Amino acid sequence: MQSVEVVMRVMAVGAVATAVTDLWAAMLRRLGRPVLDYALLGRWLGHLRRGRWRHAPIQAAAPVRCERLLGWLAHYAIGIGMAAALLAVLGSGWLRAPTLAPALAFGVVSVALPFLVMQPAFGAGIAAARVPRPWPARLQSVATHALFGLGLYLGARVLSIFIV
Incomplete structure (x- = not known):
């Protein structure tokens, strides 16, 4: 497989897997469950650029220009x-x-990133230890990342069927 082809396939597989998690989040949102607003990821990145890594909580930090777009681009x-x-x-x-x-x-192992990096940086503590109900938040994170892993497989499988 040529390196350009590998890069294109990786981009497609990553985008599909991320979209799978977005569908999951949309379902959870409809059920009234809290899900991450990617504008907060953009806000964090905007403040990171200014040297601030940790917030308590990120929701209280000043908004940054184009934070929603920045957050969604970073998410993908x-x-x-x-x-x-x-x-x-x-x-x-x-x-x-x-x-x-x-x-x-x-996908399941990748939950280490939000547990050890994003949640502490957003002021939620390691593995959401500082949120009002940490165990439901942790289980939702694990489920989301397991679905991301399923999305990786589905994206690669579809490509392997339709692109020889």
């Missing part, structure tokens, strides 16, 4: 980056013959 860039990380571990051969188990495992 992170998803694509995670797909690239999976390929770095499994190799590009996985794109030709994707299997569910490693993608699902990778």
Whole structure:
């Protein structure tokens, strides 16, 4: 597989996996469950540029210009980056013959990023320890990242069927 083709496939797989998590979030939102507003990710990135890493909470930080757009772009860039990380571990051969188990495992393991980086940076503590109901928040994070892993597999599987 040519490197340009691998990059294009990784971008597609990462975008599909991220879209799967967005569909999940939309369903949760309709059910009245709290989900991350990606404008807050953009706000955090805007403040990070100014040297501020941690907030208590991010919702209280001053809004930054174009934070919603910045947050959504970052959300998809992170998803694509995670797909690239999976390929770095499994190799590009996985794109030709994707299997569910490693993608699902990778998705679940990727929950370490919000638990150890984003939630503390947003003022929620490690693994949402400072939110009013940490265990439901933790379980929702694990479920979301497991669905991201499923999305990685589905994206790669569809590509492997339709693009030889």
